[in-house]
Amino acid sequence: EAGVAQSPRYKIIEKRQSVAFWCNPISGHATLYWYQQILGQGPKLLIQFQNNGVVDDSQLPKDRFSAERLKGVDSTLKIQPAKLEDSAVYLCASSLGRITYEQYFGPGTRLTVT
């Protein structure tokens, strides 16, 4: 079974530029999550999708971050414009359903904003 795929693995941009990350969850998983992991901290949930609908985006900085999952499969997370404090690893995870215990994580995208 293929795992959660993410691209790119690394990205370096200057502040005020925009960037997009892509995630393809495990086939059949209805729930998709985006997490932000700042160095030295645990992952923090940014947004949760159930199929193509948003379940929770309460911690997403909506003035600069956006995410979509139009067809209920893969997802894109965008930052526009980026700030220095956005430097982090962005992790995508998926689970069978929104009450399922186990989440499967992708390898993450390491973003450096200079």
Place this chain on the structure above:
Amino acid sequence: TQLLEQSPQFLSIQEGENLTVYCNSSSVFSSLQWYRQEPGEGPVLLVTVVTGGEVKKLKRLTFQFGDARKDSSLHITAAQPGDTGLYLCAVREPNSNSGYALNFGKGTSLLVTP
């Protein structure tokens, strides 16, 4: 949001030593999960504990859930270099739309040298 405190923050030991890491909170958990995150990868679920006083073993790893379900520990016997990584504890919390989000601690970064 329940605050999870993990200790120690960093641990560097030699191969063959034993170690214990801790996850504590002032709140009562219905369940708790432990994850291991290797460098450049996403977290991988090791175990879920749900019953106060529960002990689970996974090869050389022993997980214990406190009787009052406010704390948990992870003990590694005869550590090996392959155990190197970030150990995260996490609890599920209901979010705004009948789903659940994972709330992670900051993690214990373990380095095992040959």
